[in-house]
Amino acid sequence: MANQTANQYDLIVIGGGPGGYVAAIRASQLGMKVGVVEREHMAGICSNWGCIPTKALLRSAEIYSHMGHAKDYGLKATEFDFEISDVVKRSRQIAARMNNGVSFLMKKNKIDIIWGEAKLKKGGEVEVGPSSKTAMEPAVPAPKGVLPHGTYKAKHIIVATGARPRILPGIEPDGKNIWTYFEALVPDEMPKSLLVMGSGAIGIEFASFYASMGAEVTVVELLPQIMPVEDKEISAHARKRFEKRGIKILTEAKVAKVENGKGGVTAHIELKDGRKEKIEAEKLISAVGVQANVENIGLDEVGVKTEKGFIVTDGFCKTNVDGVYAIGDVAGPPMLAHKAEHEGVLCVEKIAGMDVHPMDDNKIPGCTYCEPQVASVGLTEEQAKKTGREIRVGRFPFVGNGKAIALGEPDGLVKTVFDAKSGELLGAHMVGAEVTELIQGFVVAMNLETTEEELMHTIFPHPTLSEMMKESVLDAYDRALNI
Structure with a gap:
């Protein structure tokens, strides 16, 4: 099935995150010539700025919390402390290890990495140019052993460009006092107080981490319950546990305005009963969801249909344009790495003519790694x-x-x-x-x-x-x- 012509592939995957790199590996296993276009970091947000480094932080917090309760286990730990720089360093080292591991898997499976920013063109072409500055990081130099910018062709193209933090007007992150999950992962120092907007998995995990490390944490949620996708009884149980740990939680509450000053932020909160409250905190984490990376990748040029900010696909990840597919966050919720990986495999196997079942969203597990x-x-x-x-x-x-x-x-x-x-x-x-x-x-x-x-x-x-x-x-x- 492999095509030996330079710059021509059986499959090009745009995005080297968990969905993209898994799709590429499965395609290579099935005998396809595969290229992956990546603009920032192999392994994607999950391994570099999401799933893995957050779990590293939460593990440090868990152990620190256990040390504080050593007496409950018949042990003595009278002197213990932490340096946030060391906690962050461990997290970043683990992220780097995952990044290097995925690069190794690409080499092992003879998958070409094309470094840069991709744009779909008609006729099965992908134009790759320099990476622009993004909301995640400044553009990074190309690693060794990757292919240069240029135009590449493929019989099949999978879009796996992922998503980025959703930004609310008037509460734009400044990297100092107002954070997205990027800044929350690498604090220069531990804030004494923190306001978290949003109680989904991202918001609750960071609330849990910072509370465990000693910060005074308040969570504001617009909906009636925290972790809105969870069963009400489970959510209520978790809320009691969070509040017992000292986390203040406001549900059916809206952050109407944020004043950003030198010493921190002042958030004006509107509650359901009409009351208003002001909360002052050193830092604010905006965790109000994510939005798909659908801009500037040529979707309009080739006629790929989008709806509510996501690429529209069928049960086998196919778009309305022949030869173009989409997987992971860019194809809609649930925004989970394991969902993206599963889609990557079933999409490739369908392309290869195998007998596969469409995704059943009802059987996708969800996990939140708070305490x-x-x-x-x-x-x-x-x-x-x-x-x-x-x-x-x-x-x-x-x-x-x-x-x-x-x-x-x-x-x-x-x-x-x-x-x-x-x-x-x-x-x-x-x-x-x-x-x-x-x-x-x-x-x-x-x-x-x-x-x-x-x-x-x-x-x-x-x-x-x-x-x-x-x-x-x-x-x-x-x-x-x-x-």
């Missing part, structure tokens, strides 16, 4: 009720699990939602220690169309946190054993 962690898949209880089905709901608290108690993590909840007639698992929702590692069990179960009976007959190891998964299933059918 406590939150993880979910499928329908919430409220969503399941709206389908008109008769449902059964099971719950099991961490306090009924021996491993959770031994870990010193007795607060949490596992919740399952079933179709009462068929036994189909409609959704699973968790809050507590390590639930981001547990949720995959329910994801596998849903993909295998497992019923409650099969889950009940599954033997879970003891003592583990995973036993709560089975107990929540048992509880849905009034058969819980340990509570």
Whole structure:
């Protein structure tokens, strides 16, 4: 299938993030000649400015928090502190390691890297020029061993350009007092106070990190609950835990105006009941979502359809233009790296003529790595009720699990939602220690169309946190054993 003509490929992927590089690797495995156009950093936002470095920061915060509670574990840790520069340094080193790892995978799979900014042209052409300055970083020099600017051709082109922080008018980040997640990842010093706008995964993770490191944190959310995509019961549990940690939370609240001064910001908040409140903080993190990178990449020139700021695709990532596809954040929510990776593989396999299934958004897990962690898949209880089905709901608290108690993590909840007639698992929702590692069990179960009976007959190891998964299933059918 490979084409030996210079500058001509079977597949060109625009964007080297988690969706793009995975698509490229799968295409290479299937015998295609592949090129990846990247303008800033291999491995994309996820590994450089998102998923991975934030988890590194949160791990430091977790350990620091445990050190403060050493006495609870029969230990003594009377003197401990941190230098934020060292915490940030560790995070950036891990990001660099991931970046280098993806570059190695490109070389291993004989994938060409074309360094620069891509623009779609008619006739299956991609014009690559110099990288412009972006909202992320100044343009960076091309690494060694990459192909030069020029025009490249491909039978198939996958757009995987990702997304960037959404900016609200009047609250534009200045890199000093008003931050996006880029600045929040690399603070020069630890702020004493912080205001977080938005309580999605990004906002809550940063709120959790900075609170653990000693900052006075306030979260402002426009909607009635924090983490709006999560089950209401799980969200309420998490909110109580956050507030117990000292995080102030305002829901159904709007940041109407922000005054940016030398010493920090003053935010004017409008509450649902008409009250107004002023909050002063050294820093403000704007975490009100992201917007797709659809500008200046030639979509209009070749006629690719967009809607509400995202590229429109079918179930196999194909756009309305033959030979052009889109995956990941640029193709719409959920804005998750694992969703992008899955789309990359199914898109390439469809191109190769393989028998693949379209993406089922209902089976994409979501994870938030705050303290406590939150993880979910499928329908919430409220969503399941709206389908008109008769449902059964099971719950099991961490306090009924021996491993959770031994870990010193007795607060949490596992919740399952079933179709009462068929036994189909409609959704699973968790809050507590390590639930981001547990949720995959329910994801596998849903993909295998497992019923409650099969889950009940599954033997879970003891003592583990995973036993709560089975107990929540048992509880849905009034058969819980340990509570």
